[in-house]
Amino acid sequence: MKKVLVLHGINLNMFGKRDPGQYGTVTLAQIDEEVKALGRELGMEVVCFQSNCEGEMAQRIHQAHGDGTDAVVINGGAWTHYSYGIADALGILEVPVVEVHMSHVHGREEFRHHSVFAPVVKGVVSGLGVDSYLLGLRAVAGLMGGKG
Numbered sequence: 001m002k003k004v005l006v007l008h009g010i011n012l013n014m015f016g017k018r019d020p021g022q023y024g025t026v027t028l029a030q031i032d033e034e035v036k037a038l039g040r041e042l043g044m045e046v047v048c049f050q051s052n053c054e055g056e057m058a059q060r061i062h063q064a065h066g067d068g069t070d071a072v073v074i075n076g077g078a079w080t081h082y083s084y085g086i087a088d089a090l091g092i093l094e095v096p097v098v099e100v101h102m103s104h105v106h107g108r109e110e111f112r113h114h115s116v117f118a119p120v121v122k123g124v125v126s127g128l129g130v131d132s133y134l135l136g137l138r139a140v141a142g143l144m145g146g147k148g
């Protein structure tokens with residue numbers, strides 16, 4: 001069974017409480033539930049991880065190198081726009097990585113238009129709320145040569 005790691009970066013544990021105009025009221029636990037349910041449907045094991053600590057996130061990504069992880073879906077939060085550390089960690093991986101965002105980052109402030117992850121991800125899904133995660137999961141299923 002293919003194993004997919006879904007990563008949530010800085011401040012994303014606050015989904016449900018934070019800026020509902022941008023992110024709605026869905027909580028991170030509900031997002032994880034939906035992503036895992038789709039994973040079961042697609043015959044994939046989904047493991048979710050969130051951290052507000054950049055070093056901890058880098059270490060979780062390192063662990064994915066060699067622990068049988070077949071693909072990664074990442075919402076890096078604000079790290080997406082400036083963390084070369086997380087970008088480099090993702091770049092070490094040899095499996096497909098897809099970037100997702102709940103909000104439509106290109107319709108927001110200028111600083112959100114740039115992703116330092118861009119060179120190391122296969123593609124981006126943005127602006128579709130929880131569906132961004134679900135489509136990201138379908139995208140990695142396709143990239144791994146499975147269903148989706």
Ligand code: DQA
Pocket residue numbers: 010011012075076077078079080100101102103104105112
């Ligand atoms: C976000 C978009 C980022 O610009 C922002 O810093 C976040 C959340 C999103 O899911 O829309 O924290 O990644």
